[in-house]
Amino acid sequence: MVTNDEIRQRLHEQREGTNIKEYLVCNNCEGAYELLPGEKPEDFSDECECGGKLTYSKDSSINDNKPTKTNKMVKNGLIIFIVVLGLVIFIGPMAYIGFVGMVVSHDEESGSAYDQLAVLKSDYNSLNDQFTNVQTSVDSSNNQNAKTAFINAKLELVKANSDINDVESALSSGKSKDEITQRVNTAQTQLNKAQSELSNVKAMI
Ligand SMILES: [Zn+2]
Known part of the structure; x- marks a missing residue:
């Protein structure tokens, strides 16, 4: 059985001499608050300014995954890509059929x-x-x-x-x-x- 205190202790040890960073991440606005050395998650309210719930996260790569404007643009780009793909998949064949129909009727x-x-x-x-x-x-x-x-x-x-x-x-x-x-x-x-x-x-x- 691992107690909460032991977890905190291990987390603290992991942070010593490493570049692992700890965050409180909002599940609503996706904002991330980096914990500074010496700060603990429990020092903070678990509620974000936006009203969302803050969740503890520890990840050395979170800097890359941290929600940013760029990430949101990538996300939006992905959505646009999927929508366009959908249009191509569903409307493309209809346009093609229409085109073939025109060619056939012309013939x-x-x-x-x-x-x-x-x-x-x-x-x-x-x-x-x-x-x-x-x-x-x-x-x-x-x-x-x-x-x-x-x-x-x-x-x-x-x-x-x-x-x-x-x-x-x-x-x-x-x-x-x-x-x-x-x-x-x-x-x-x-x-x-x-x-x-x-x-x-x-x-x-
Ligand atoms: Zn928030």
């Missing part, structure tokens, strides 16, 4: 525009085949009106081809969605016009 828009371009090209090719077939009939006929009408229809087909190329260049140069849509519509209208004029030529022969 889908471009994708549908590329689909429209493919349809335009396919329509143009089949219409061009029809023109080739009709040309044979027109050439073999002696219908001058049909020949003139065919040339005019063919000009509309050439314009349609040019409009389709405009769609392709708008896509490859990253033009706005509205611009691409407008060019697709122009090309589609022009294809319809060429188709319609070819039908007129067919009706003449």
